[in-house]
Amino acid sequence: SQQGEEDPQALSIQEGENATMNCSYKTSINNLQWYRQNSGRGLVHLILIRSNEREKHSGRLRVTLDTSKKSSSLLITASRAADTASYFCATPRMDSSYKLIFGSGTRLLVRP
Amino acid sequence: DVKVTQSSRYLVKRTGEKVFLECVQDMDHENMFWYRQDPGLGLRLIYFSYDVKMKEKGDIPEGYSVSREKKERFSLILESASTNQTSMYLCASRSPVDTEAFFGQGTRLTVV
Incomplete structure (x- = not known):
């Protein structure tokens, strides 16, 4: 069963614009993680936000977490063509050995 | 540098074969963890x-088994490969x- 669900499923923007992706989850969490996947490759961890944090920054990435709404957002500012990839949120299921459960992802296309 | 290595990038197997995917x-x-990824x-x-x-x-264990005899190695076994197991497998x-x-x-497995 999916723990995180990303929205939108696909996003196409122009280079230089900002990209925002959202993630909703179902159960209690102690952290939420965002990953990136280039086409046909493995996933790479981007950023982790803990349940007691509301916002976190890393370079051009900004992640917010709203535990009352069970949702998170990933903002990529000043996007580049190299940001073209799929982005996934993931949560460790506290009720199940902290299994890491992923959503279906957002495919981001940044047009040059 | 941290490393997770999967034994094959691409694999083609016949229906009914026993398939081993290795991860170190x-x-x-x-x-x-072992995941499969489908569009x-x-x-x-x-x-x-x-x-x-x-x-x-996990959520979809049917048709699969695993082995973890040593800490560094986790193997996924397809007991009798079927065409619906054609997928990308990620460790x-x-x-x-x-x-x-x-x-x-990732290992892209095709079962023919």
Whole structure:
């Protein structure tokens, strides 16, 4: 069963614009993680936000977490063509050995 | 540099064959995961191992088994490959439970 669900499923923007992706989850969490996947490759961890944090920054990435709404957002500012990839949120299921459960992802296309 | 290595990038097998997918990590991580990834479905957890010889089923374990005889190696076994197991398979590891996961490069398996 999916723990995180990303929205939108696909996003196409122009280079230089900002990209925002959202993630909703179902159960209690102690952290939420965002990953990136280039086409046909493995996933790479981007950023982790803990349940007691509301916002976190890393370079051009900004992640917010709203535990009352069970949702998170990933903002990529000043996007580049190299940001073209799929982005996934993931949560460790506290009720199940902290299994890491992923959503279906957002495919981001940044047009040059 | 941390590393998770999957034994093959591409694999073609025949229906009914027994298939072994191998994953090795060099980070002394307790937790290891096997996911499959299909278009539009995101990453779905097949099996999870939280320590040597310990395993738990994920969301889609049917048709698969796993082996973890040594801490660094986690094998996924398709007992009798079927065409609906054609997919991208991703291995990951992490430690401790509430941190990020590291992924291998993926194995694209085609069952004909």
